[in-house]
Amino acid sequence: MTETRNNIRNIAIIAHVDHGKTTLVDGMLKQTNVFREGAAVQDRVLDSNALERERGITILSKNTAITWNETKINIVDTPGHADFGGEVERVLNMVDGALLLVDAVEGPMPQTRFVLRKALELGLRILVVINKVDRANARISDVLNETFDLFIELGASDEQSDFPVVYAIGLQAKAGYSGDSLADDLVPLFETIIKEVPPPTVETDTPAKMLVTTLEYDQYKGQIAIGRLLSGTMTKGMPLVRITSTGKRISSKLDYLFQFHNLEKTEVESASAGDIIAIGGFDPVEISDTIAHPDVQTALPGIKVEEPTVRMTFGVSTSPFAGRDTVGGMNTSRKLRERLIRETRSNVSLRVEDGDSPDRFVVSGRGELHLGILIETMRREGYEFEVSRARVIFVKDEETGKMREPVEEVFIEISDDKVGIIVEMMGERSGQMVNMRSENGTTYMEYIVATRGLLGFRSHLLRATSGLGQMHSVFHAYEPVGGEVPGRRFGSLVAMEMGTATTYAIVNAQARGIFLIQPGTDVYEGMVIGENSRNEDVALNITRAKHLDNFRAKPKEVSAGLVPARAMSLDDYIEFLGDDELLEVTPKHLRIRKRTLNTALRIKEDKKRRQLVQN
Numbered sequence: 001m002t003e004t005r006n007n008i009r010n011i012a013i014i015a016h017v018d019h020g021k022t023t024l025v026d027g028m029l030k031q032t033n034v035f036r037e038g039a040a041v042q043d044r045v046l047d048s049n050a051l052e053r054e055r056g057i058t059i060l061s062k063n064t065a066i067t068w069n070e071t072k073i074n075i076v077d078t079p080g081h082a083d084f085g086g087e088v089e090r091v092l093n094m095v096d097g098a099l100l101l102v103d104a105v106e107g108p109m110p111q112t113r114f115v116l117r118k119a120l121e122l123g124l125r126i127l128v129v130i131n132k133v134d135r136a137n138a139r140i141s142d143v144l145n146e147t148f149d150l151f152i153e154l155g156a157s158d159e160q161s162d163f164p165v166v167y168a169i170g171l172q173a174k175a176g177y178s179g180d181s182l183a184d185d186l187v188p189l190f191e192t193i194i195k196e197v198p199p200p201t202v203e204t205d206t207p208a209k210m211l212v213t214t215l216e217y218d219q220y221k222g223q224i225a226i227g228r229l230l231s232g233t234m235t236k237g238m239p240l241v242r243i244t245s246t247g248k249r250i251s252s253k254l255d256y257l258f259q260f261h262n263l264e265k266t267e268v269e270s271a272s273a274g275d276i277i278a279i280g281g282f283d284p285v286e287i288s289d290t291i292a293h294p295d296v297q298t299a300l301p302g303i304k305v306e307e308p309t310v311r312m313t314f315g316v317s318t319s320p321f322a323g324r325d326t327v328g329g330m331n332t333s334r335k336l337r338e339r340l341i342r343e344t345r346s347n348v349s350l351r352v353e354d355g356d357s358p359d360r361f362v363v364s365g366r367g368e369l370h371l372g373i374l375i376e377t378m379r380r381e382g383y384e385f386e387v388s389r390a391r392v393i394f395v396k397d398e399e400t401g402k403m404r405e406p407v408e409e410v411f412i413e414i415s416d417d418k419v420g421i422i423v424e425m426m427g428e429r430s431g432q433m434v435n436m437r438s439e440n441g442t443t444y445m446e447y448i449v450a451t452r453g454l455l456g457f458r459s460h461l462l463r464a465t466s467g468l469g470q471m472h473s474v475f476h477a478y479e480p481v482g483g484e485v486p487g488r489r490f491g492s493l494v495a496m497e498m499g500t501a502t503t504y505a506i507v508n509a510q511a512r513g514i515f516l517i518q519p520g521t522d523v524y525e526g527m528v529i530g531e532n533s534r535n536e537d538v539a540l541n542i543t544r545a546k547h548l549d550n551f552r553a554k555p556k557e558v559s560a561g562l563v564p565a566r567a568m569s570l571d572d573y574i575e576f577l578g579d580d581e582l583l584e585v586t587p588k589h590l591r592i593r594k595r596t597l598n599t600a601l602r603i604k605e606d607k608k609r610r611q612l613v614q615n
Contacts, residue, residue: 001205005274009197010228012076012092012124014115015101020131020170024101025064025077027173029263031186032066063214063226063276065260068190074260074276078115090213090287090303090348092118094228094276097125097197100147101170104130104138104179107146109411114474117154125197126151128165129189133179137440140167140179164196200228202273207293208232208240211300212285215346216278221256223283225291228276230300232293235270242282243290243299251294256280287348305348306475307395308364309406309451312371313388314340316359317584319593320498320524322384325586331384333359339378350374364393366475368455368574375585376570384586386593389577392452395478404478406451409434412461413470416443421464429453429485448476453485456575488578491537492592493530495523496599499543507562509540515565516592517542526597528581531566537606539599 013021065074076091092098098119102108108116119126128147133140144165151161166189167182168175175189176182214226234240236257242250258265258278271277279291288302316333317323329335340352340361351364365371368390375387394403410431414422416438422445426433431449438444454473461469493513495501503519515530523529523542532538568576573583573590584591596602 002201002203004199004201005272006199007070008072008074008200008274009097009193010074010076010095010200010274010276011127011193011197012078012095012098012119013101014078014092014098014119015112015131020103021101022077024099024129024131024168024170024173025075027170027186028066028075028189029064031173032068063260063278064263065276066262069194071194073190073193076276090305092122092124093211093213093303095124096200097127097193099127099129099193101129101131102143102147103135104133104140104143105135106413107139107143108150109472113150113154113409116150120151120154120156120160123160126160126163127192127196128163129168129175130165130179131168131170133167133182134169134172138179139439164192166192200274203231204233204273206231207295208234208273209290209292209296209300210234210277210279211303212287212289212291213303215285215287218280221280223285224256224258224278224280225282225285225289226276226278227291229271229273231273233270233272234277234279236268239294240281240291241294241296242285243292243296244286245288245299245302247299250282252281254279254281284345286345303348306366307393308349308351308366309393309475310367310371310390310455311362311364311393312390313355314361314363315355315357315386315388315582317384317386317586319386319584319591320597321522321584321586321589321591325588326382326384328382330382336383336385337361339381339383343374347374367473368458369571372571372574375574379570379585379587382587386582386584387574388582389579390455390574392450392455394481397480403481405481407448407476407479408451408454408473409476410447410449410454410471410473412445412447414443414445414465415468416441418465418469419443419445422461422469425457425460425464429457430482450479450482450485456488459572459575489535491532491535492528492578492581492594493532494537494539494594494599495525495527495529495543496539496541497543498524501529501542502545503562504546505540505542505544509542510561510563512538512540515563516568518565519562524593524597525599526594526602528592528594531576537594537602539603 013025015021063076065072076095078091100116102112130140130143166175167179168189169182173186174182174184175186177188209230209232210227212225212227216224216226218224234254234257236254239251239253242252256279257268257271259268259271259275265278282291290299314336316336317331323331340363344350344352349366349370353362355362363371371390392405394405397404412422426447426449429449430453431447433445433447435446436443458471461471501517501519501521501523506515506519513530513532517529529542570590573592576592577583580595582593582595584593594602596605
């Protein structure tokens with residue numbers, strides 16, 4: 001029997017990065033009395049991951065639930081960055097509607113387009129929330145028209161295009177039905193959710209079925225699978241079967257059953273169809289597995305996500321300093337393999353394959369940021385390893401037999417006086433300009449460009465715009481491989497011998513380029529210590545000290561003229577890497593090194609390589 005559960009709404013909040021999703025959820029939680037009165041509450045409470053707080057973005061999808069006027073609203077906060085689109089695609093399978101947040105100044109942006117396309121394909125009811133209507137230069141009417149045009153462009157049905165609109169100031173937790181008349185709270189938003197998002201239609205008298213869309217791990221309860229119960233009822237202790245994507249059946253029982261309430265998982269005895277639940281008792285369990293009553297014979301349709309576009313090689317560290325910063329064998333191939341394989345169980349956009357040796361693994365993801373987050377997470381967990389430069393993944397066209405490469409839509413936001421620089425940089429990368437508009441001193445540019453041309457481009461953009469330029473990209477399509485794109489236009493400064501870098505040596509070599517290390521840094525032969533101003537590598541003796549023959553010599557005479565080392569983030573290091581370089585990652589240090597450490601041998605290899613190119 002099919003029935004409608006009017007006391008539940010399941011929604012996702014989707015938008016471009018930094019358009020205010022998580023902040024709006026904060027307001028919804030506070031206004032439904034999730035927090036006890038007088039309690040100290042941090043901002044962006046759903047961004048619990050340390051990396052999310054540092055970067056100011058949502059990386060992992062989050063589940064929470066609030067109750068408003070006796071209706072339970074299950075909320076999924078999703079990432080806004082294209083590299084974490086796998087998270088978005090998974091969680092949209094659990095909901096019936098979505099709040100699409102659009103900034104009142106920026107309007108629909110790249111990730112808005114990507115996520116909206118996915119939501120429309122699933123037939124979700126979309127509620128548009130035009131956020132930050134109090135911003136200077138807000139374009140409320142124009143943004144609404146742009147959003148409507150985007151719906152039409154993405155093939156929305158007539159019903160989907162007739163979307164309800166709510167205006168909001170997420171930071172102040174205010175909403176209204178018009179941009180110039182907001183209530184003092186979010187009641188208009190709650191009312192619209194209840195009215196417009198359809199309640200789940202469920203089958204109550206059929207066997208229980210649930211598709212696993214998210215995984216968590218509890219150190220006491222083991223693997224926890226999260227998903228929406230599509231039919232029937234699940235009761236704690238009942239027998240269940242896990243059906244894998246290959247049709248394999250594994251029997252078990254329901255040891256733990258949770259529902260989401262406020263910011264916590266609450267253990268319950270039973271759950272009914274339509275509920276978003278978390279269950280324990282299956283370990284291992286994979287995303288896209290079907291958890292069901294033993295009478296169920298076929299698996300539910302699995303979750304499909306777009307394939308990775310970029311790969312890097314992860315390997316056991318072969319640095320002379322290997323093992324200095326780790327304990328407990330966190331730098332062995334066995335530990336590295338286990339960690340990477342475990343990541344693929346919950347990170348569905350990630351692929352891990354064996355490399356050309358037992359201690360090398362090819363890791364493929366949706367972009368440099370996607371892989372960079374994994375590297376930083378593993379580093380903080382105590383792992384030590386080395387990674388190669390990111391490379392684009394080519395695919396073979398089955399009809400023509402020719403290779404195709406990923407191409408991306410790139411959206412750049414810069415000041416008007418920097419337009420010429422960006423046009424020149426994108427022209428060098430064979431970028432095709434699709435659109436350009438200027439408003440209030442800011443120019444918005446849209447390009448179609450091969451992913452190859454974007455590797456390492458972000459750092460060049462930031463330098464060219466003095467750190468003020470913004471770039472967002474989203475996968476567009478696979479197209480025939482184009483021409484050459486410019487590679488790295490600088491060389492590396494490389495240490496000639498092991499020792500400790502001295503102030504004297506650095507000061508005297510500063511004319512060569514920009515240093516990445518400070519005096520007192522331990523270095524080894526083959527370690528990259530700076531960026532050469534020319535397009536060639538230079539080996540330097542960075543450990544030599546000044547021989548003092550005058551006891552009256554003062555320390556300041558040695559350090560005078562010292563230029564501070566360039567501050568480098570993990571993303572900067574990844575973009576810096578050359579083809580013949582590796583990034584050494586430890587819990588305490590990030591170091592770039594040459595694949596071949598010996599200076600004499602490396603010079604011979606470089607000479608041989610140049611001769612081959614000339615011939």
